[in-house]
Amino acid sequence: MTTAPTVLPDTKLTPVAGAKQKRRSLLRRVFMRGPGMASIIYLAIIVIVSIIAPYITPYDPNAIDLRAVLQPPSLEHLLGTDDLGRDVFSRLLVAGGVSLLATVQAVSVGLLFGVFPGVLSGYLGGWFDAVITRVADVLLSFPSLILALAIVAILGPGLGNAMFAVGIAYAPRFLRIVRGQVLFVRNETFVEAAISTGIPRPKVIWGHMLPNAWPALIIQISFMLGLTLIIESSLSYLGLGVQPPDASWGSMIGGSKAFIETAPWLVLAPGLVIFFTSLAFNTLGDALRDEVTGGRGQ
Numbered sequence: 001m002t003t004a005p006t007v008l009p010d011t012k013l014t015p016v017a018g019a020k021q022k023r024r025s026l027l028r029r030v031f032m033r034g035p036g037m038a039s040i041i042y043l044a045i046i047v048i049v050s051i052i053a054p055y056i057t058p059y060d061p062n063a064i065d066l067r068a069v070l071q072p073p074s075l076e077h078l079l080g081t082d083d084l085g086r087d088v089f090s091r092l093l094v095a096g097g098v099s100l101l102a103t104v105q106a107v108s109v110g111l112l113f114g115v116f117p118g119v120l121s122g123y124l125g126g127w128f129d130a131v132i133t134r135v136a137d138v139l140l141s142f143p144s145l146i147l148a149l150a151i152v153a154i155l156g157p158g159l160g161n162a163m164f165a166v167g168i169a170y171a172p173r174f175l176r177i178v179r180g181q182v183l184f185v186r187n188e189t190f191v192e193a194a195i196s197t198g199i200p201r202p203k204v205i206w207g208h209m210l211p212n213a214w215p216a217l218i219i220q221i222s223f224m225l226g227l228t229l230i231i232e233s234s235l236s237y238l239g240l241g242v243q244p245p246d247a248s249w250g251s252m253i254g255g256s257k258a259f260i261e262t263a264p265w266l267v268l269a270p271g272l273v274i275f276f277t278s279l280a281f282n283t284l285g286d287a288l289r290d291e292v293t294g295g296r297g298q
Contacts (some may be wrong), residue, residue, distance in 0.1 A: 043280050057089075061093075061095075066084070083266075092294035099229060102232050109166075114174030118213075119175070125182050163228075166228055168226075174220065177216050177217055218288060223285040225281045226282045229274060236250030239254065247285040
């Protein structure tokens with residue numbers, strides 16, 4: 001009797017599980033979970049508001065008004081004003097689009113530089129696999145933020161450079177997930193059957209092997225989005241991300257740290273948004289993992 005393959009909670013998925021996920025919408029099942037539903041609704045609101053922010057802000061987010069410096073929250077300025085008299089609520093709305101776009105950019109770079117080498121590494125094996133995995137191990141030996149700071153120091157400050165650096169720091173994580181999935185299914189019957197029927201090997205790789213990695217990748221992406229938001233905020237706080245007069249949630253905190261005692265609302269509003277948005281990404285990742293693994297990821 002043949003023993004069924006072992007399924008690891010966070011990465012391994014059998015072809016049967018993959019087929020079931022194709023028949024049923026993973027997102028729909030996650031949405032039926034309480035925490036997953038709350039996270040999706042919150043993130044949807046944040047994304048929609050960030051998209052329409054330029055059209056709904058009550059004030060020009062970069063307009064300086066020295067007559068309204070450091071005003072507390074009021075009916076005129078819902079979240080008060082900063083040290084240059086700019087409306088904090090307006091800046092918070094517009095900064096959301098900057099922060100979220102930067103977060104997606106970094107994760108996209110990580111996928112771009114992680115998925116393709118990971119597929120080839122798992123499928124080809126040999127010296128190519130050895131070289132790729134050693135490079136990935138070297139990159140993984142550095143904390144993501146430290147590695148991103150080193151790359152930004154070479155490329156120069158700026159949000160685009162900062163997010164490219166973060167994406168490079170994330171690439172080895174995506175690479176290892178994809179490589180593990182490809183190694184898992186490389187000798188499976190359905191892959192050998194596809195090759196024996198004359199299907200070109202590139203099509204077998206991208207059409208039959210890579211889809212098995214997507215559930216694990218989706219889970220990792222959701223966690224990485226939350227972590228990236230925090231790292232982007234940290235880099236912008238240090239002045240290495242978005243540059244004035246534009247703002248992200250992190251740069252709003254960085255520019256207001258000198259007034260934390262006299263005007264705490266300047267730090268409180270973006271800080272809470274960063275916290276709840278990062279929490280929503282991580283909660284969504286937990287719900288996705290629990291749904292894919294049937295609760296075995298807990």
